[in-house]
Amino acid sequence: DGATKMCITQNSNKDIDCKSGSSSWENYATSKSYTLEAGDGLKTVYVYFDNDSYGQAKITLDTIKPTCTITEDDASWTKQKTLIVTAEDSGSGVSPSGYSFDNSTFDSVTVKTVIENGTYKAYVKDNVGNLGECSITVTKIDNTSPVITSASYTSVSGTNYITYAVTDEGSGPYAYYIGATNEVPSENSSSWQTNENTSVTTNTIYDATRAYYIFVKDKVGNISAYFLIGQDTIPPTCMITATPEGIAASKTLTITSTDTDLAASPYSFDGTSYSTTNTKVISKNGVYTGYV
Numbered sequence: 001d002g003a004t005k006m007c008i009t010q011n012s013n014k015d016i017d018c019k020s021g022s023s024s025w026e027n028y029a030t031s032k033s034y035t036l037e038a039g040d041g042l043k044t045v046y047v048y049f050d051n052d053s054y055g056q057a058k059i060t061l062d063t064i065k066p067t068c069t070i071t072e073d074d075a076s077w078t079k080q081k082t083l084i085v086t087a088e089d090s091g092s093g094v095s096p097s098g099y100s101f102d103n104s105t106f107d108s109v110t111v112k113t114v115i116e117n118g119t120y121k122a123y124v125k126d127n128v129g130n131l132g133e134c135s136i137t138v139t140k141i142d143n144t145s146p147v148i149t150s151a152s153y154t155s156v157s158g159t160n161y162i163t164y165a166v167t168d169e170g171s172g173p174y175a176y177y178i179g180a181t182n183e184v185p186s187e188n189s190s191s192w193q194t195n196e197n198t199s200v201t202t203n204t205i206y207d208a209t210r211a212y213y214i215f216v217k218d219k220v221g222n223i224s225a226y227f228l229i230g231q232d233t234i235p236p237t238c239m240i241t242a243t244p245e246g247i248a249a250s251k252t253l254t255i256t257s258t259d260t261d262l263a264a265s266p267y268s269f270d271g272t273s274y275s276t277t278n279t280k281v282i283s284k285n286g287v288y289t290g291y292v
Helices: none
Strands: 005-009 041-049 054-061 067-072 081-088 094-100 111-114 118-126 131-138 147-156 159-167 173-179 199-201 212-218 227-229 239-243 251-256 279-282
Touching: 067 118, 081 094, 081 118, 081 131, 111 118, 147 212, 147 227, 159 173, 159 212, 159 227
Parallel strands: 067 131
Antiparallel strands: 005 041, 041 054, 067 081, 081 111, 094 118, 118 131, 147 159, 159 199, 173 212, 212 227, 239 251, 251 279
16 A cells, blocks of 8 residues: 555566666556566566565466377278377466367367378367467278279189289288179178288189189278179079978979079079079979979
8 A cells, every 4th residue: 555656577686676766666557567588487576566565476488389299099001090199288288178180179089080091180279378280191091992803714734723813002902702692791701711912813623614703802801892703604403392292282392402603583483583482382283393
């Protein structure tokens, strides 16, 4: 109370900057702008009054941006990756809600899942609002299937093998599957044969009079479209039986075949309409034909 003059300084010794008669004294005011000395860190500001009273305030100055790093959860080839942001700040500290992957929405989330290769950025703020950023270039995401470019029979001493060529832009070929139908095999099927080459001659013997469907999967499980080789020229076996035996009011006809590569709808009793049903109930004597 009763002060008419004041002197502001960062020196705790009043007589250095605010001794009596110094030009640093100015009229008393309830508020005043003051420029702190350069350099980050803890600053103490002293205010002396001409009524022999004084006050002080401690201020931490932080103008340095926080630093951050983005890492991948898995450095190998994968179908997706989780990006993880870590940050440091030697001044006011990283804000708990100062993380962002778009420099727009900031929160506490430090991870992001990505499914495409490319450069990704992260942004971090410290507790006084300084903004830092970092980036990472992701190159080992693979969601592209291999492509089989050719296939043919290779004859060695009268024995037929299959040779195929494949390209893959990502993780590279891992295994092949050769079957009698175009049904896509399960990624975890035990019938996959491991071979990571782009040009392969199988070690299994194949019948060149039949058709085969070749699939290739890459190291992360992407499966190619099938490649058809050959043409099946041998008709399937067919047998038709009637039950029950002996005289009966009606009988059930059943078509069977020993072939393992039948069509999806292989059975018919008229040679025109085919389905998965291989039985038919009859109530008249006669000659009946089954087709496969």
